[in-house]
Amino acid sequence: MKRLFALLALVGAVTLGAPAWAEEKAAEPVAAAAVVAEPAAVAAEAVAPVAEAAPAPVLSKADNAWIMVCAALVILMSIPGLALFYGGLVRTKNMLSVLMQVFVTFSLISVLWVIYGYSAAFTEGNAFFGVLDKLFLKGVTPDSLGATFSKGVSISELTFVIFQGAFAAITCGLIVGAFAERAKFAAVLVFMVIWFTLSYIPMAHMVWYWAGPDAYINAAAADAAGATAGFLFQKGALDFAGGTVVHINAAVAGLVGAYMVGKRTGLGNVSMAPHSLTFTMIGASLLWVGWFGFNAGSALEASGGSALAMVNTWVATACAALSWMFAEWMLKGKPSMLGAASGAVAGLVAITPAAGFVGIMGGIIIGLLAGVVCLWGVNGLKKILGADDSLDVFGVHGIGGILGAILTGVFVDPALGGTGVYDYVANAVAPFDMTTQVISQLWGVGTVIVWSGVVSVVAYKLVDIVIGLRVPEEEEREGLDLTSHGESAYHH
DSSP: OHHHHHHHHHHHHHHTTSOOOOSOOOSSOOOSTTOOOOSOOOOOOOOOSOOSSOOOOEEOHHHHHHHHHHHHHHHHIIIIIIHHHHHHHSOGGGHHHHHHHHHHHHHHHHHHIIIIIHHHHSSSOSSSOOOSTTGGGTTOOTTOEEEOSSTTEEEEHHHHHHHHHHHHHHHHHHHGGGGTTTBOHHHHHHHHHHHIIIIIHHHHHHHHOOOOGGGOSSHHHHHHHHTTSOHHHHHTOOOSSOIIIIIIHHHHHHHHHHHHHOOOTTBTTBOOOOSOHHHHHHHHHHHHHHHHHHHHGGGOSSSHHHHHHHHHHHHHHHHHHHHHHHHHHHHHSSOOHHHHHHHHHHHHHHHTTTTTTSOHHHHHHHHHHHHHHHHHIIIIIHHHHTOOOTTOHIIIIIHHHHHHHHHHHHHTOGGGTOOOOEETTTTEEOOOOHHHHHHHHHHHHHHHHHHHHHHHHHHHHHHHHHTOSBOOHHHHHHOHHHHHHSOOSOOO
């Protein structure tokens, strides 16, 4: 625990002490009449110096259909993608327990999202939370519209609800890997409710909530609209599809859980080798396919920006798989399937915040770096931290998310092939300052580490007091499939 608090304090001191950047930015999350979307619109050509009136919003059936497909792809990432990826990495006796934790967490968060999550994350409230005016999706009808990143162009608000709900569900599912093979099922579910409410929702609001492009008709209107945006949006932090909101957020919760649940019984003396790299490879492949919806869908339009995000997701992931594999080959003498699959996931994580902001060369560099840096994260850094992060949630999602978030501030630079940051008042790409943007990115990284860390410590402690975090040692030795669920993954 001393290491944990020291780590949180150090990162908080370094990043949150940075100066704020409150200039008006664009290419970020969007909302329609208090509905918001994902981060990041890709810069468009300037059309007019100042727009005095926004066109009336119109439903784009093509964009709406595309985001519906993307929402389904994100769900594919969770079930079966993440479930199989994690399931293959644990021992045979715990396969079903991991599948259950991911599957039921997905179901639980989906319901909570509809009840209150969407309203609290994507309505106008303060800089950290929305309000509860849309409990149970009150007032959200088939005719309700949600903004895209183009003025006057909208998708169905219900489409936006399910797209963002799929993000929330997989984020909570990611945490499961950190304390796999020894946590109580009931404890996992109660923790997810608390963490989702107090960490995921406010982070989504802080990074992605704004009034939408139609509100930016002139400088005065832009100032008024900007004042209603989330805390990190106002700081200028860019996060196209969830480097901070999803990956670093979940990874910090996982690392805290690894400390507080404790190490697996027999670690270092008993083989903890993955029981099925076949399932892990299948899961990683499903994640890769589903991630096209995750990243390309975050453009909220079937546009060139969406295509850019898709190509970056394709190429950066391939680069990371290769760089991890070759680095491991050099260090250990043999290339491994586990290394290639892990590298692919690392690339997916790192390109997520940058996907629609950086050019193809920027995506390649981020991917190549992600493979090597995350390989260090699951080996060298893991030993330094001393936590039994079972499936390397922090080493891959935390380190990859931090790397990608910071490099977004570098490679978004138009001079390096990036899109720049769009100014919706001028309807043009704004002048770019890399130092200022990197500071904004550090605000995002530091805020999510400290916020998620504090919420996680409190949530785990409460669950431990009321339910207990860990199964008894004899149940852990026998395996959670039988002792927690009364089933076996295999009969042979």
